[in-house]
Amino acid sequence: MATDDARLLPAQRRRLIDADARRVRLLPGAPPAARPRPAPGAAGRRASWQRRYVRTITAADAAAALVGALLGWAVRFGGDAPLRTGAVPGLSVAWTMVLLPPVWVLAMLLFRAYEPRFLGIGPEEFQRVLLAGTTVVALVGTASWAFQLDVARGFVVVALPVAGLLTVLGRLVVRGLLHRRRAVGECVQSTVVAGHPHAVAALIRQVRRDTDHGLRVDAVCTPDGRTTPELEGLGVPVLGDLGQIAAVTAELDADVVAALTSPELDGPTLRRLGWELEDTRADLIVAPTLTDVVGPRVVIRPVSGLPLLHVERPELRGVRHAGKALFDRGSALLGLLLLAPLFTVLAVLVKLDSPGPVFFRQTRVGRDGREFSMVKFRSMVVDAEKLLIDLRTESDGNGLLFKMRRDPRVTRVGAFLRRYSIDELPQLFNVLGGSMSLVGPRPPLPAEVAEYGEDLRRRLLVKPGLTGLWQVSGRSDLSLDESTRLDLQYVENWSPAFDVMILAKTAHAVVGGRGAY
Incomplete structure (x- = not known):
């Protein structure tokens, strides 16, 4: 494959060397034994860096809750008052400090603040942290009223907001470290992109420019399975056509499949592709033609049993x-x-x-x-x-x-x-x-x-x-x-x-x- 090797990273050159051999294994006439198969237990399996990342922010969240509880006690009682307070025997600030970290982490878990797709980029992670923290405050207030617990209000008013603030700051710090590693090619998700060559090339350039998202395009599938000079210049091999996306994904053990919508990748085709990817660990993401219309302007509206995209008018006045x-x-x-x-x-x-x-x-x-x-x-x-x-x-x-x-x-x-x-x-x-x-x-x-x-x-x-x-x-x-x-x-x-x-x-x-x- 003709390309300018001087412009490619060593990892890219290694992938190009193996591209032709992989293409042979993916040809329709290849023996069944040569066809790629998903690794045992591949479906839903996280990459090792993702597991470490989740463990790190979980520990940071627990530490934030503990520090919040300690600071709440110090502010409310001056730091030298006895830890026991309240009218109910056994209920004390000490017990609150013991219980708050696991309750805090459990709330984050229930609100899916540890799911990899919400981590490392975008505001969704912090929205879920806010919802979880607000829920903990509501639960403490409800439990205090329902069971007549004399929980020190000053303690709660200080401890929970501080825990929330420290949780956000801790996640920002960890996210910043993740972005630094992604900028040098670490902690990335192996990605297979499928679509027309020009659209695929535009996506590859965007992904390489914005490294914070952590996507590394390792292979491409085009409608006819052929490469173009534009893709060759980017150093990404074309390993199959649009009917071989799942096979290429299994071959590479990829983390993500990015499908760019086109007449060939219509609704039924994407639905079948989702079924085929169930035996792999890859997440399927679809880039619609309205790629620059995002956020609250786009909502799913069911019409006659069909999930249709409703696009709101842009807000230019008001x-x-x-x-x-x-x-x-x-x-x-x-x-x-x-x-x-x-x-x-x-x-x-x-x-x-x-x-x-x-x-x-x-x-x-x-x-x-x-x-x-x-x-x-x-x-x-x-x-x-x-x-x-x-x-x-x-x-x-x-x-x-x-x-x-x-x-x-x-x-x-x-x-x-x-x-x-x-x-x-x-x-x-x-x-x-x-x-x-x-x-x-x-x-x-x-x-x-x-x-x-x-x-x-x-x-x-x-x-x-x-x-x-x-x-x-x-x-x-x-x-x-x-x-x-x-x-x-x-x-x-x-x-x-x-x-x-x-x-x-x-x-x-x-x-x-x-x-x-």
């Missing part, structure tokens, strides 16, 4: 958007007050580094196509716009946007400001004025908007943001298609929780400096 604007302006005002000393220092550094104004203003296009003046710290020489004419052919950008990794127009202080996106902090003035939001699509130039097609113009349905999905997903390293997809995904799926998630991830992206130049 009360929640008014709340978003209020939050944006309040946060911008607070941010400007807190950052005033830093702005003063940066202004002096910019002025001393090169002649010219401290701030750089540029016309950008905002909501509904209205133009506004965006302000940033100046990071380039004064005549940067004139010098751009001679640099157009050296762009590292994505087509519409000019970018250079080593732009000669950038000043010394400007290079530092741009790497950590500090030059964009004055956009808080734009947020305060209402022309921008804290979170939204990237604010485009008028020349970019002039080249927009119908799809891209949907970016202008919301205010541009100081940060956004593009900021936390690679920034300047993104292609035009990828940045467009991310901006449209934000427009289509906006919610307050989505904004909070992006703001939380922005700090990590900025500190790492990934994709900024």
Whole structure:
């Protein structure tokens, strides 16, 4: 198989070496004995790293409950009072400290907060932790009332919230360590992807860019069982056609099968594939054509006995958007007050580094196509716009946007400001004025908007943001298609929780400096 070996990891090269031998075993005419069979007990079996991960967070949850109980006792009784309290003999804070950790872990278990599919990525894990913690509080209150137990309220008010907070913090720490290991190829799930080659290649690139999800594509199945130059360049072997997905999965002992919907992978075919995968440990995930419409906008609605996807309208106006604007302006005002000393220092550094104004203003296009003046710290020489004419052919950008990794127009202080996106902090003035939001699509130039097609113009349905999905997903390293997809995904799926998630991830992206130049 022709491919650029220099671009492949050693593990990928080893998989390519075995690809032809596996293909022979999977051919329809191969002897039955040569066909792959699931390993004994493979169905439902977890990978060893998953078992270790679950044990780690279970221990962390129990420790969080114990620390919460100890802190509750110390706060309520000053730490030097006797552990026995209450009117019922035998009921004591000591017993509460003994019972709380196992009860806490049991609640997490009942609310499925230890299932691997909810761990390591996304908010679902923490939603289940919140539900479990709330249930424990309700049960303690109900039991106290039903059995006339004189449980110290001050103890409960301190212990359970602290246990919940420490549980979330502990899981965040463990998740961060998991993401670090996944970034170097460890603690990943072997994945078989099935679908048309172009869609499969797009998914592979996305998975490799976002390593936090922990998917490693080891094999592909295409409609005709043939590879393409695009897949060869990605270094992933095609081991069969769409009728051999289960056989390929068993051969690789894969953890996940990702099926990209197509006419060949219709409802009955996917149902049969699910049956065939029951004897393996692989989870089946299906990527519908509405891959960028997610979250609460998509619900299952039964119609005439058929489970149909109901897609809600995107929320582009309304009360929640008014709340978003209020939050944006309040946060911008607070941010400007807190950052005033830093702005003063940066202004002096910019002025001393090169002649010219401290701030750089540029016309950008905002909501509904209205133009506004965006302000940033100046990071380039004064005549940067004139010098751009001679640099157009050296762009590292994505087509519409000019970018250079080593732009000669950038000043010394400007290079530092741009790497950590500090030059964009004055956009808080734009947020305060209402022309921008804290979170939204990237604010485009008028020349970019002039080249927009119908799809891209949907970016202008919301205010541009100081940060956004593009900021936390690679920034300047993104292609035009990828940045467009991310901006449209934000427009289509906006919610307050989505904004909070992006703001939380922005700090990590900025500190790492990934994709900024």
